[in-house]
Amino acid sequence: MTIVAGARPNFMKIAPIIKAIHVFNEKNKKIKYRLVHTGQHYDDKMSGDFFKQLGIPEPNVNLGAGGGTQAHQTAAIMIGFEKEIDFHRPDVVLVVGDVTSTMACTITAKKECIDVVHVEAGIRSGDMRMPEEINRMVTDSICDYFFTTTELANANLIKNGISEERIHLVGNTMIDTLYQNIENLIQPPIWQKNNLKQNEFFLVTLHRPANVDNSRNLKNLLDVILRSSAPYPVLFPVHPRTKKVLEEITYEDMNLVQMDPLGYLEFIYLVNNARCVITDSGGITEETTALGIPCITLRDSTERPETITIGTNELVGIDPNNIPPYIKKLNSGKWKKGNIPKMWDGKTATRIINNLVDIYG
Template sequence: MKITLIAGARPNFMKIAPIIHAIKKAEDNGANITYRLVHTGQHYDEKMSDTFFHELAIPAPDAHLGGGGGTQAEQTAAIMVAFEKELMNNPADLVLVVGDVTSTMACAIVAKKLNTKVAHVEAGIRSFDLTMPEEINRMVTDSITDYFFTTSVWAGNNLKHTGIADDQIFFVGNVMIDTLRKNEARFVKPSLWETLNLSQGNYFVMTLHRPGNVDEQAKFKALLEAIIAGSNGKPLIFPVHPRTKNIIEESGINLDDIPNLHLTSPMGYLEFNYLVKHAMAVITDSGGITEETTVMGVPCMTLRDNTERPETCDVGTNELVGTDPAKVGPALAKLFAGNWKPGAIPEKWDGKAAERIVDELLKL
């Protein structure tokens, strides 16, 4: 079986790493399975992609499509044009896509138009919010996928409700957690730990990137002010994209007047997760981080009105705070009062999802 693996954006790399390792292990044991790794180039900043290949022991891509930059439509088109040529020159039995980024949808469409089977890892998750580009990517990808690998029973039920047959759905667990478990002992203390005199459980990690939170200056400013006011002066570590930093500066917030807010450049996987593991809590609008905080037992506040990963709330340490700045203070007060839920680990989030995926692929 020849498999083409697709990766394009930062969240993808944590998901393909364990799959690559599981394929290589099966191949070394005599299984008839090989892979070709295609990097679409959707994230082309070194901190957003190349660093992850080194840290997670991912081999150099067999092809780099250079599809980064431009609007979503331009990026989708560039990836599709480039991947069509790639797949025609290097036919596969199966194209395996992961997650919900532009590359996921674009490459799935190309594969199906070339009559190639598609497998989707992390299939079936839904926020039911069509203002999110990722939700459209998920829905389109799942509408043309042949084999669905899910992280939860909830995701599988979403697929069944759209008419997907049971024998196409494989509940395997969460490959993000495979990567987390494999690398947890390798987490690296960043230099800012000493510089800022951080200590375990005595600071916050922040990540905010969704347009609804950061693109409207007034709202973004109100969210930041609410977080700062409710943090009781504890350090707020905020890795930001340069674009987000510019929005902060344009909003009129004087960073010199906020000694506990520390903006940093985007971090590599090992340094960032060291900070997450030892934080008092994480404040985010990301989906993937809520999975990692759940497994590491770190309180997580999600500044969104919905989530495609409800198991992180129902079982884990995550809570949907919402996007209203007025709700941030009460959530932080709850944390400081010691009333945050302890959480547990969802079913099959045990570090063996990639092995299950490869086992199922070998049966196809």
């Protein structure tokens, strides 16, 4: 089996799968695997640190396909992955999530007549402006088996004509990673430096084009967040994409604490202690739901609606003026408590491996 990882969200999803393989191999016949890092994220804070902190073994190969436009990156991944599977042909390729690497490696493997299993299949936002939505749709249209996080994802696949025997509801590997590391979280230096206290700061992450590519929009968004969250400080690990725009406008505010992207253990430490997380990420909404932390999502749509219907997340759109009423609701103690979706129990990776063994023997 070849396991593909390319970007920060992928690493959190493959870590428990690899651990589950090693546990399985201690008592059963060996599952052999190669780990391929496409290099889609090439910054160490976005990639390397995650391998170290999550106990992911050194990849067998790094395709070095980072940088460039969507098209350049897709092409570089496909060319590199084609060479990889020509030299090391697997029985099955396992892809996770919805990044460019997921789609590119799926297409390449299927053209080589190799089975592809998609972990986190079937999620949909309905927003065709998102590159991730294209990646999901293309991947799910040609892969062979589908491992899903929720019953809604199953329903999406069945609606698209996928037969039920190819779909396996297994849960969420992101939550496996969260539970496996919750006792090992690391307090980042910023905590002591800024005299932070639990439940007395907001945590913000922004990287989607609608929020960050226009400097005026980004400034307006940060202005509203800072006004609404006062007097609490706002912690802002800055994504490389966002950093370029911030540097153009040299944005500063005494209540805004900007920092480089954090390692997984440091970032989740902040999530777990935040008063509220404000984000345009999908994966973070799953982590806040599992941890019971209020979350405000600055998007018009989400591929993870269970974080809203079941969890602690609220979808507020990209208009900054929508934010203050939600923060007011939070500060008045009226935020919903939320629950954890079915099978988000930390045992997803074990179910994945058991299903793979049943399918491929």
